Amino acid sequence: MVESTEQAVAADPHVVAGLDHWRSLEAHQQPPWPDAQHAASVSAELGEVPPLVFAGEVDILRDRLARAARGDAFLLQGGDCAETFAGATAEAIRNRVKTILQMAVVLTYGASMPVIKMGRMAGQFAKPRSSDYETREGVTLPAYRGDIVNGFDFTEGSRTPDPSRMLQGYHTAASTLNLIRAFTQGGFADLRMVHSWNRGFAENPANARYEGLAKEIDRAIRFMEAAGADFEELKRVEFYASHEGLLMDYERPLTRIDSRTGMPYVTSGHFLWIGERTRQLDGAHVDFFSRVRNPIGVKLGPTTDVASMEALIEKLDPHREPGRLTFITRMGADKIRDALPPLLQATKDLEVQPLWVSDPMHGNGMTTQTGYKTRRFDDVVTEVTGFFEAHRSVGTHPGGIHVELTGDDVTECLGGSQRIDELGLETRYESLCDPRLNHQQSLELAFLVAEELGRR
């Protein structure tokens, strides 16, 4: 099955030829580089650097995602809204990896299902913005578009897009990915370390609940070991890197033809998604990502209609290849129960099986009177439960969640059992972009999703 799809794809001249066709289309959300020649020379340099991921890994991931689309696995995708260069420290990376590993354990144990672990990490540096400019106290400057484009400081120098940041983005992604690989291949992620991932986080009810679960896992492992099982396999975990495929001058040069298959792969990460603001059918992003072999995600907001979803399927997954296409829905807590079922029903009628993933973050933003961008934990929960309900009612598979989180004890989202309130946001608000779930809120959400998965 996969082999014949492989052949069908390879035989399709659309796929390899025209890798630069996007240049003749409108590419939204690209920075106005002040010096186009500088941007071109940085892009050329990026065309020569080693790839960050190997095409073979990308193919394995596609296979894993196909399982999740069938309902036999679950995708956990999480990380910062916007990674920063300064934030790529050992401690921050370790805390994020630990948080994702903990959530994965909660999900695997609660749902008895393999969990695909994927970071919004090692490349999540470019941000789409609703406005090109930002005004503060009468001064207007270009909006912050992520560290790979310009700086967050509100000065003209910092906000001017600087192409050399793309090289820094590449190197920061490389060192982040290197540490992730070391953690996940070198024994740190061994399931026998399940307790140690909880150490160093502040005590709270979610951590205590996790400890209880870790004890049960420990006991089960010790029993199996005593019974002679070989747990060498537990030493290493697969961990995939993903980010929004947004900045074309970065993604295109990091796209390489794989010598095994002769096909183009974006090698800046394993999985790329097209954002809500750049998924125009006739736009540059959809065209470009339609021609690469990586599994591709598309964000779907509440205004998505069935016809445009079907057109996206046709364009991005013409061969209906298992694992190729993921729809990441971000409808909003009050809309998902109306907006999602018709889309699910349409795929069922068409007999196509994309992977359905819930992003319960991006449809639930709000700004407090004190000026903080935040989200209510309750809204996040309401959207996730709405996602599961919609799938139960139509008979499709809820295949994953996509969350903005950090392993740190920040105070950016309201609520959770810590009951962070509007005043509390001031305590530790660090995000340069969207508010993230903190460590405790992330674990709480994992327990909730595990319960939903257990109900299926």
Ligand code: PEP
């Ligand atoms: C994001 O994932 O950070 C994002 C910008 O999402 P969306 O495209 O869904 O708005």
Ligand code: CO
């Ligand atoms: Co975001």
